[in-house]
Amino acid sequence: MKILKNRNPAVPGFKAAGLDCGIKDNRIKDLALIVSESPATAAAVFTKNRVVSPGVTWSRRALAKSSGSIRAVVVNSGNANAVTGSKGLKDCDAITKKVAQELGIPQKEVFIASTGIIGVPLPSDKIIKATPKLVTELGGKVKNWIDASEAIMTTDLVSKSDRISYSYKGKRIFIGGITKGSGMVHPNMATMLGFVFTDAVIDSKILKMALTEAADRSFNRITVDGDNSTNDCVAILANGKAKNSAIKSGTLGYREFLKALTKLCKNLASKIVLDGEGATKFVTVRVQGGKTRKQAYLIANSVATSSLVKTALFGEDPNWGRIFCAVGNAGAALDPDKVDVFLNKNRLLKNGSPTNLPPQKLVQAMKQHEIDITIDLKCGKEWEEVLTCDLSYDYVKINAEYTT
Amino acid sequence: MKILKNRNPAVPGFKAAGLDCGIKDNRIKDLALIVSESPATAAAVFTKNRVVSPGVTWSRRALAKSSGSIRAVVVNSGNANAVTGSKGLKDCDAITKKVAQELGIPQKEVFIASTGIIGVPLPSDKIIKATPKLVTELGGKVKNWIDASEAIMTTDLVSKSDRISYSYKGKRIFIGGITKGSGMVHPNMATMLGFVFTDAVIDSKILKMALTEAADRSFNRITVDGDNSTNDCVAILANGKAKNSAIKSGTLGYREFLKALTKLCKNLASKIVLDGEGATKFVTVRVQGGKTRKQAYLIANSVATSSLVKTALFGEDPNWGRIFCAVGNAGAALDPDKVDVFLNKNRLLKNGSPTNLPPQKLVQAMKQHEIDITIDLKCGKEWEEVLTCDLSYDYVKINAEYTT
Numbered sequence: 100m101k102i103l104k105n106r107n108p109a110v111p112g113f114k115a116a117g118l119d120c121g122i123k124d125n126r127i128k129d130l131a132l133i134v135s136e137s138p139a140t141a142a143a144v145f146t147k148n149r150v151v152s153p154g155v156t157w158s159r160r161a162l163a164k165s166s167g168s169i170r171a172v173v174v175n176s177g178n179a180n181a182v183t184g185s186k187g188l189k190d191c192d193a194i195t196k197k198v199a200q201e202l203g204i205p206q207k208e209v210f211i212a213s214t215g216i217i218g219v220p221l222p223s224d225k226i227i228k229a230t231p232k233l234v235t236e237l238g239g240k241v242k243n244w245i246d247a248s249e250a251i252m253t254t255d256l257v258s259k260s261d262r263i264s265y266s267y268k269g270k271r272i273f274i275g276g277i278t279k280g281s282g283m284v285h286p287n288m289a290t291m292l293g294f295v296f297t298d299a300v301i302d303s304k305i306l307k308m309a310l311t312e313a314a315d316r317s318f319n320r321i322t323v324d325g326d327n328s329t330n331d332c333v334a335i336l337a338n339g340k341a342k343n344s345a346i347k348s349g350t351l352g353y354r355e356f357l358k359a360l361t362k363l364c365k366n367l368a369s370k371i372v373l374d375g376e377g378a379t380k381f382v383t384v385r386v387q388g389g390k391t392r393k394q395a396y397l398i399a400n401s402v403a404t405s406s407l408v409k410t411a412l413f414g415e416d417p418n419w420g421r422i423f424c425a426v427g428n429a430g431a432a433l434d435p436d437k438v439d440v441f442l443n444k445n446r447l448l449k450n451g452s453p454t455n456l457p458p459q460k461l462v463q464a465m466k467q468h469e470i471d472i473t474i475d476l477k478c479g480k481e482w483e484e485v486l487t488c489d490l491s492y493d494y495v496k497i498n499a500e501y502t503t
Numbered sequence: 504m505k506i507l508k509n510r511n512p513a514v515p516g517f518k519a520a521g522l523d524c525g526i527k528d529n530r531i532k533d534l535a536l537i538v539s540e541s542p543a544t545a546a547a548v549f550t551k552n553r554v555v556s557p558g559v560t561w562s563r564r565a566l567a568k569s570s571g572s573i574r575a576v577v578v579n580s581g582n583a584n585a586v587t588g589s590k591g592l593k594d595c596d597a598i599t600k601k602v603a604q605e606l607g608i609p610q611k612e613v614f615i616a617s618t619g620i621i622g623v624p625l626p627s628d629k630i631i632k633a634t635p636k637l638v639t640e641l642g643g644k645v646k647n648w649i650d651a652s653e654a655i656m657t658t659d660l661v662s663k664s665d666r667i668s669y670s671y672k673g674k675r676i677f678i679g680g681i682t683k684g685s686g687m688v689h690p691n692m693a694t695m696l697g698f699v700f701t702d703a704v705i706d707s708k709i710l711k712m713a714l715t716e717a718a719d720r721s722f723n724r725i726t727v728d729g730d731n732s733t734n735d736c737v738a739i740l741a742n743g744k745a746k747n748s749a750i751k752s753g754t755l756g757y758r759e760f761l762k763a764l765t766k767l768c769k770n771l772a773s774k775i776v777l778d779g780e781g782a783t784k785f786v787t788v789r790v791q792g793g794k795t796r797k798q799a800y801l802i803a804n805s806v807a808t809s810s811l812v813k814t815a816l817f818g819e820d821p822n823w824g825r826i827f828c829a830v831g832n833a834g835a836a837l838d839p840d841k842v843d844v845f846l847n848k849n850r851l852l853k854n855g856s857p858t859n860l861p862p863q864k865l866v867q868a869m870k871q872h873e874i875d876i877t878i879d880l881k882c883g884k885e886w887e888e889v890l891t892c893d894l895s896y897d898y899v900k901i902n903a904e905y906t907t
């Protein structure tokens with residue numbers, strides 16, 4: 100396993116809580132709050148879906164109004180507050196107002212996100228009623244962070260958290276985060292959310308730049324079923340407790356921060372793929388030797404989203420024909436006669452022609468839980484990686500047997 | 504059932520044959536030939552995959568060399584002659600040369616296509632050996648056409664043919680065709696091929712224009728799993744036996760021909776969707792009220808290819824959240840607050856908000872074999888329709904359990 104167990108995501112100066120406010124049945128936690136003790140800069144990236152939940156609209160506005168200062172993140176599961184008409188935004192207003200009151204911070208510094216069923220009005224009264232208790236439960240212990248990470252789960256089988264730290268010029272900088280998602284979208288029950296916290300000193304513009312770059316190598320490079328939800332978002336807060344000299348664009352300090360942030364985001368994103376609906380394989384599709392990153396991405400994404408490749412992975416069938424076909428089908432220019440394709444360490448195609456490796460060797464490779472598909476275009480130096488899982492009976496079962 | 508049974512595709516002046524030349528095991532037919540008794544104009548549209556089989560390359564060249572005159576179409580199943588290196592084109596040369604000799608026509612007037620396993624050299628010797636017998640078996644009877652339509656099948660469960668005719672200025676014009684395909688691609692075993700024949704008088708340029716337009720409303724608007732194969736092609740031959748005054752661009756005669764050709768192509772394409780791998784539903788996704796055709800197409804295609812929508816269809820779950828999410832996810836501009844969504848005759852969403860129809864009514868609608876999903880963008884007059892099927896356990900089974 101490339102993926103380590105959950106690490107305690109606690110970052111100095113942040114407190115977390117999670118509890119059951121009654122949105123979901125069966126006393127399952129459904130409301131999380133994470134707060135910075137001191138003012139914090141913030142940035143977020145949101146779904147590219149044209150249909151977005153009121154929470155996305157609200158949080159985009161909060162970031163704009165506060166000029167990138169966010170102190171609190173409130174998240175509910177069990178209800179996506181999506182396609183809920185004008186009531187949706189009113190609910191966001193009421194909840195963030197209550198959270199701000201209880202914390203004694205400006206309302207515009209409260210970020211809100213939701214995940215769960217679409218088209219059902221959000222029971223905001225339950226959230227508002229539970230807010231005082233939620234605030235009293237805020238803490239920096241591992242238990243508090245586990246509560247928060249569990250409270251944002253929907254069809255996830257496991258909670259997901261991670262933390263890394265690094266030293267730079269004598270200061271130790273922590274970056275921790277929690278995430279949820281098991282289909283890239285499962286719009287009645289799920290969505291992809293990620294919340295990342297750091298004690299670095301960094302302004303919101305540079306933070307946005309780093310988050311965008313990191314997400315493009317992590318959260319935006321995973322696919323379970325190829326869809327974006329109405330609610331997807333990844334947010335980051337930075338409270339400056341590390342007292343490093345401020346991270347500036349174009350410096351070594353920025354590159355170190357970006358590297359650490361990207362690694363953390365990739366670990367969190369990998370956990371989503373590992374928990375993909377019905378997944379039995381963890382698959383890394385790497386395209387290298389690309390002329391442009393876009394070309395490499397289009398091809399990697401075409402392979403990673405091909406139902407034919409994904410069913411072959413489930414069937415443990417080393418079917419390079421499907422891989423090569425998906426390469427050609429990406430809508431990206433390429434020279435097929437140059438392409439090499441590898442399955443783990445085995446070269447299946449060299450210069451676009453089969454290498455005729457013994458099938459038994461390939462069948463053996465396909466039996467692994469982790470599969471690396473590497474495609475070398477041999478026309479440049481750019482690369483992209485997309486993480487995916489296989490398409491199994493259980494994916495169909497999970498998604499077909501949910502009844503409205 | 505919207506789709507009628509196979510009709511005899513025979514068109515005056517064309518002869519067909521199909522036999523077992525030994526590419527496939529078990530004495531299954533695997534070689535087809537269709538020939539025009541007199542010179543014929545021709546046009547074809549090919550896969551957009553960047554990896555194409557030598558047969559596609561060869562036939563493109565034949566159309567160019569002959570200036571759009573094709574007399575014979577030779578097709579084998581059981582082997583795609585794809586990713587076969589330089590031998591692939593040599594095999595095309597040898598086969599078309601032999602067919603031309605036996606028929607006494609120029610080699611450049613022979614069109615070739617293949618479907619079947621990828622990466623295995625084509626046993627062209629078997630095809631060449633069987634060619635004299637194939638030519639002696641050519642005939643215009645229904646049996647000959649059934650032989651030909653069966654000889655191009657791979658994972659297809661049924662052969663597919665159709666014919667229509669119409670009168671124009673006192674002349675009766677026939678258009679008939681055969682097709683195959685059951686995944687839009689299943690690159691080790693299948694591909695989409697269509698061959699259409701007409702006795703209309705029409706030059707190859709106008710024929711190309713009509714075929715392109717017709718394919719964009721039919722063969723290019725079906726999806727089983729969203730992929731293009733390396734070998735997909737649709738070709739049309741016109742031998743002029745109807746002795747109509749030549750069909751010219753921009754005339755009523757052109758519009759009548761295009762209408763008939765589109766209808767035939769749509770019937771043939773529908774048969775492919777009905778025979779989709781593991782399909783239990785026949786689904787028409789119609790987007791209307793579009794500002795542009797491209798916008799309407801992107802949205803229809805996003806809904807028709809969404810694994811979440813397709814599994815919901817299999818599960819008979821009237822999950823409008825998934826449909827609306829796929830609408831937003833199409834990468835096309837739209838105003839979500841204007842969108843209406845219908846399932847058969849039931850309006851699920853009005854102006855982007857749920858209509859809260861009784862679930863039981865929708866569950867009933869989902870139990871039909873034919874499902875119409877209609878999305879009205881209410882921002883213009885353009886429309887597009889994409890035909891698709893559901894994503895079932897059997898799709899996974901068929902595609903996972905094939906072993907190399």
